[in-house]
Amino acid sequence: xxxxxxxxxxxxxxxxxxxxxxxxxxxxxxxxxxxxxxxxxxxxxxxxxxxxxxxxxxxxxxxxxxxxxxxxxxxxxxxxxxxxxxxxxxxxxxxxxxxxxxxxxxxxxxxxxxxxxxxxxxxxxxxxxxxxxxxxxxxxxxxxxxxxxxxxxxxxxxxxxxxxxxxxxxxxxxxxxxxxxxxxxxxxxxxxxxxxxxxxxxxxxxxxxxxxxxxxxxxxxxxxxxxxxxxxxxxxxxxxxxxxxxxxxxxxxxxxxxxxxxxxxxxxxxxxxxxxxxxxxxxxxxxxxxxxxxxxxxxxxxxxxxxxxxxxxxxxxxxxxxxxxxxxxxxxxxxxxxxxxxxxxxxxxxxxxxxxxxxxxxxxxxxxxxxxxxxxxxxxxxxxxxxxxxxxxxxxxxxxxxxxxxxxxxxxxxxxxxxxxxxxxxxxxxxxxxxxxxxxxxxxxxxxxxxxxxxxxxxxxxxxxxxxxxxxxxxxxxxxxxxxxxxxxxxxxxxxxxxxxxxxxxxxxxxxxxxxxxxxxxxxxxxxxxxxxxxxxxxxxxxxxxxxxxxxxxxxxxxxxxxxxxxxxxxxxxxxxxxxxxxxxxxxxxxxxxxxxxxxxxxxxxxxxxxxxxxxxxxxxxxxxxxxxxxxxxxxxxxxxxxxxxxxxxxxxxxxxxxxxxxxxxxxxxxxxxxxxxxxxxxxxxxxxxxxxxxxxxxxxxxxxxxxxxxxxxxxxxxxxxxxxxxxxxxxxxxxxxxxxxxxxxxxxxxxxxxxxxxxxxxxxxxxxxxxxxxxxxxxxxxxxxxx
Numbered sequence: 001x002x003x004x005x006x007x008x009x010x011x012x013x014x015x016x017x018x019x020x021x022x023x024x025x026x027x028x029x030x031x032x033x034x035x036x037x038x039x040x041x042x043x044x045x046x047x048x049x050x051x052x053x054x055x056x057x058x059x060x061x062x063x064x065x066x067x068x069x070x071x072x073x074x075x076x077x078x079x080x081x082x083x084x085x086x087x088x089x090x091x092x093x094x095x096x097x098x099x100x101x102x103x104x105x106x107x108x109x110x111x112x113x114x115x116x117x118x119x120x121x122x123x124x125x126x127x128x129x130x131x132x133x134x135x136x137x138x139x140x141x142x143x144x145x146x147x148x149x150x151x152x153x154x155x156x157x158x159x160x161x162x163x164x165x166x167x168x169x170x171x172x173x174x175x176x177x178x179x180x181x182x183x184x185x186x187x188x189x190x191x192x193x194x195x196x197x198x199x200x201x202x203x204x205x206x207x208x209x210x211x212x213x214x215x216x217x218x219x220x221x222x223x224x225x226x227x228x229x230x231x232x233x234x235x236x237x238x239x240x241x242x243x244x245x246x247x248x249x250x251x252x253x254x255x256x257x258x259x260x261x262x263x264x265x266x267x268x269x270x271x272x273x274x275x276x277x278x279x280x281x282x283x284x285x286x287x288x289x290x291x292x293x294x295x296x297x298x299x300x301x302x303x304x305x306x307x308x309x310x311x312x313x314x315x316x317x318x319x320x321x322x323x324x325x326x327x328x329x330x331x332x333x334x335x336x337x338x339x340x341x342x343x344x345x346x347x348x349x350x351x352x353x354x355x356x357x358x359x360x361x362x363x364x365x366x367x368x369x370x371x372x373x374x375x376x377x378x379x380x381x382x383x384x385x386x387x388x389x390x391x392x393x394x395x396x397x398x399x400x401x402x403x404x405x406x407x408x409x410x411x412x413x414x415x416x417x418x419x420x421x422x423x424x425x426x427x428x429x430x431x432x433x434x435x436x437x438x439x440x441x442x443x444x445x446x447x448x449x450x451x452x453x454x455x456x457x458x459x460x461x462x463x464x465x466x467x468x469x470x471x472x473x474x475x476x477x478x479x480x481x482x483x484x485x486x487x488x489x490x491x492x493x494x495x496x497x498x499x500x501x502x503x504x505x506x507x508x509x510x511x512x513x514x515x516x517x518x519x520x521x522x523x524x525x526x527x528x529x530x531x532x533x534x535x536x537x538x539x540x541x542x543x544x545x546x547x548x549x550x551x552x553x554x555x556x557x558x559x560x561x562x563x564x565x566x567x568x569x570x571x572x573x574x575x576x577x578x579x580x581x582x583x584x585x586x587x588x589x590x591x592x593x594x595x596x597x598x599x600x601x602x603x604x605x606x607x608x609x610x611x612x613x614x615x616x617x618x619x620x621x622x623x624x625x626x627x628x629x630x631x632x633x634x635x636x637x638x639x640x641x642x643x644x645x646x647x648x649x650x651x652x653x654x655x656x657x658x659x660x661x662x663x664x665x666x667x668x669x670x671x672x673x674x675x676x677x678x679x680x681x682x683x684x685x686x687x688x689x690x691x692x693x694x695x696x697x698x699x700x701x702x703x704x705x706x707x708x709x710x711x712x713x714x715x716x717x718x719x720x721x722x723x724x725x726x727x728x729x730x731x732x733x734x735x736x737x738x739x740x741x742x743x744x745x746x747x748x749x750x751x752x753x754x755x756x757x758x759x760x761x762x763x764x765x766x767x768x769x770x771x772x773x774x775x776x777x778x779x780x781x782x783x784x785x786x787x788x
Contacts, residue, residue: 047237050238103479109127117595134453145238235461347431369730538554620766636684650732690773
């Protein structure tokens with residue numbers, strides 16, 4: 001390998017053949033060319049496996065004193081290092097974007113999740129090409145790269161089957177292989193999957209024993225074995241990021257049943273028990289204090305007695321889900337060990353991309369979409385009790401109560417989204433690399449952050465930080481390699497300064513001290529009053545003597561607090577954190593937020609075979625009148641199946657035929673179904689079937705009247721009493737001629753949903769009147785041309 005190729009500061013490494021003698025005849029004895037050598041990293045570069053769990057608090061895993069058994073995390077920790085001051089950003093997409101780039105989340109445009117992106121640089125969800133991802137750097141240096149699981153970093157207007165795919169893992173992300181899902185969460189029983197950029201269906205059904213985390217472990221293990229069978233001398237970089245344990249908390253019943261009765265004492269008692277175990281294990285200092293429960297979190301004793309069995313079951317399901325997830329991680333680890341490569345594989349096991357999630361309401365949820373739509377009141381205690389045995393099953397989309405999330409973040413204050421306090425940002429992390437780490441079972445307490453992973457991997461591989469990638473000059477990596485900490489527990493920390501911010505919750509860490517302010521409460525997703533930023537109350541903590549942020553010193557040391565506040569502002573300007581943005585409804589609206597929308601206007605034409613269209617790929621039909629019109633070819637014997645459907649079992653709508661008769665079902669959160677049926681079959685031949693919804697108006701989530709038409713002739717009508725105002729689903733899609741995922745209506749299944757006639761086209765119209773209830777060819781052409 002030449003010096004130029006070994007330098008590796010410009011990627012791809014330029015091909016610069018040395019000039020020399022060129023002979024006329026290859027048989028000439030003077031003919032000489034060096035052999036072709038495949039690109040490889042420097043000698044000794046390890047395999048790299050980064051495991052990132054989802055929504056797991058510091059106090060959840062048994063490896064860090066929690067109640068949920070994670071034997072594989074313990075197995076790695078016994079032969080590696082535990083880091084008890086490793087930090088994330090307090091939210092999933094920002095943590096992932098930061099981890100995979102080595103830059104702060106606002107630096108790569110991911111100030112929050114992609115669904116709330118704005119036109120501000122720090123919140124655009126667009127990673128600048130001056131900040132190439134780690135996987136790209138490793139691939140261009142000769143690593144094999146693969147990602148399995150969740151990718152929540154694709155801008156929402158780029159998440160359709162047409163891309164563009166620049167931000168998708170297997171295109172611009174640098175991963176040669178991707179198998180998983182695009183978005184914040186997915187149904188573990190019926191996921192919306194991609195193989196690269198191609199939509200694929202799960203290989204089995206829930207009834208056949210399918211579960212997404214198991215499927216991801218299967219694919220990861222198969223890929224690793226194949227890679228080592230075909231390229232044994234080439235190291236790999238595998239990013240294993242299951243959607244577990246993000247809601248919905250889905251797990252086979254036997255895993256949840258392991259924990260039956262173990263949480264009867266409630267969340268206050270659970271925190272006390274976890275805190276005691278953490279001290280016994282030594283994963284927190286002996287002088288650490290257990291932070292008190294904030295008044296916004298109800299005491300267990302104050303919860304209604306009749307609700308407590310449901311609350312217990314919520315936690316049992318979650319605990320089973322986390323143990324099940326750790327078991328699947330163990331299967332991937334077994335693959336690495338069976339291949340004899342465990343010793344030279346650098347493994348990061350990051351137990352959570354933020355603190356535990358408090359997005360499940362004070363009572364928890366059977367369908368978390370109720371809270372996201374501001375309709376949690378529909379899930380009454382009586383309703384939750386009636387569904388208790390279904391929690392975790394394919395018929396649920398469940399989440400646990402806020403109190404359990406708080407308990408899972410023991411010993412810290414607050415939860416996911418609260419970037420100010422360690423409950424939102426401190427995640428137990430294990431590093432395992434037997435060839436390099438000699439302090440087996442050691443503990444490391446240096447301050448570390450998810451942006452430190454990328455520079456650690458580059459140093460471990462002997463690779464320089466690139467100055468140019470794909471012709472673009474790169475900005476410096478902002479993280480600090482952790483390798484210095486491998487050799488000595490008492491080595492002074494090198495990552496001394498770090499800002500935090502999420503939805504106005506903000507903090508700064510500097511040389512042991514932290515200044516923080518909580519601005520808004522995670523479970524108040526809609527409405528509510530938040531203070532002006534300048535009115536937020538800041539707290540001050542001395543990390544050298546107060547591990548858990550239990551003793552606020554702001555009154556005793558105001559000068560130090562003010563200095564740290566100024567330092568936060570300096571860092572915020574440096575990394576595109578300002579302007580601060582605590583808006584909610586405005587950021588959900590693309591027009592107000594300033595991000596692009598894939599679909600313009602109030603009409604959209606769809607065609608047969610189109611599917612896997614995310615909610616951002618379809619015009620918004622919520623809180624307004626709309627119509628769905630389809631031109632169909634009906635055979636003589638009639639037709640059945642789905643014409644078009646949006647959403648699924650936990651919220652959505654569908655126009656479909658049953659035994660030749662048209663039906664329209666509007667499903668509200670899986671709790672209320674409103675079905676309108678035509679009074680006669682659709683006649684054979686080319687016909688228009690139309691559903692018109694006349695919205696009552698007067699606010700969000702109102703009802704309206706639904707009327708069905710054949711060729712402009714009314715054939716049925718009904719009433720939809722209430723609608724979903726904000727979102728149908730986080731993972732279900734719009735499909736034409738069939739329905740992927742879960743069905744909107746129990747009148748059909750996914751397997752029986754395929755339409756047996758022929759669909760020529762489907763048109764969606766929002767807020768428009770068509771008094772003849774029919775779309776002629778000129779009208780359809782006008783819609784099509786308006787979209788060019």
